[in-house]
Amino acid sequence: MSFVTILMGSESDWPAMQACTAVLGQLAIDFEVRVTSAHRTPQATSEYVQDVVGRGCAVFICAAGMAAHLAGAVAARTTLPVIGVPIDSGPLSGFDALLSTVQMPGGVPVATVAVGRAGAKNAAYLAAQILALNDPSLAQKLVDDRAANQANVQAQNDRIQAELGS
Ligand code: RP5
Numbered sequence: 001m002s003f004v005t006i007l008m009g010s011e012s013d014w015p016a017m018q019a020c021t022a023v024l025g026q027l028a029i030d031f032e033v034r035v036t037s038a039h040r041t042p043q044a045t046s047e048y049v050q051d052v053v054g055r056g057c058a059v060f061i062c063a064a065g066m067a068a069h070l071a072g073a074v075a076a077r078t079t080l081p082v083i084g085v086p087i088d089s090g091p092l093s094g095f096d097a098l099l100s101t102v103q104m105p106g107g108v109p110v111a112t113v114a115v116g117r118a119g120a121k122n123a124a125y126l127a128a129q130i131l132a133l134n135d136p137s138l139a140q141k142l143v144d145d146r147a148a149n150q151a152n153v154q155a156q157n158d159r160i161q162a163e164l165g166s
Pocket of ligand 1: 012064065066
C-alpha cells in the first residue's frame with residue numbers, strides 16, 4: 001500500500017502542515033509524518049528517506065522555513081516526486097524559504113507550492129493528483145472535491161447578492 005511521507009524541519013512547522021494532513025485525511029490517503037532536519041539531523045534524514053522508500057512511500061511532502069533545504073536534500077536522495085512547502089517562519093516571512101525550496105539545480109526537481117498554509121493544503125492536493133494517476137476512485141474524489149469548491153463559491157456569491165438585494 002503506497003503512502004505519502006510528510007517531513008518537517010521543526011515542530012514549529014506543524015501548525016501550517018496540519019492544513020496538509022487535514023486534506024490527506026479527507027481523501028483517505030495514508031501518510032506518515034516525521035520531524036527531521038536537513039541541517040540539524042542530516043544523517044538521520046538521509047537514513048529515514050532510504051528506509052521509507054523501501055517501505056512503499058510514493059510521494060514526499062517536505063516543509064521547512066528559513067534556509068529551507070529539506071525538500072532539496074530529500075530530492076537529492078530519491079527519484080520519487082518531492083513537493084516542497086516553504087514555511088513562513090523567521091524574519092523574512094517565508095520569502096527566504098520560498099527561494100531556498102524552489103531554486104533547485106536542473107535534474108533534481110522540487111515541486112514547490114505556495115508559502116505557508118495554502119501551500120501545505122495544495123501539497124496534499126498535488127500528492128493526491130499524483131497518486132490518482134493510478135487510482136480511479138481517488139481521481140473521482142478529486143473531481144467531487146472541485147465540484148464542492150465550485151458550489152461553495154456559488155453559495156458565497158448568492159449570500160453577497162442577497163445581502164445587497166441584487
Ligand atoms: C527550519 O527552521 C524549520 O523548518 C523551521 O521552519 C525553522 C525554524 O525552526 P525552529 O527554530 O522553530 O526549530 O529548519
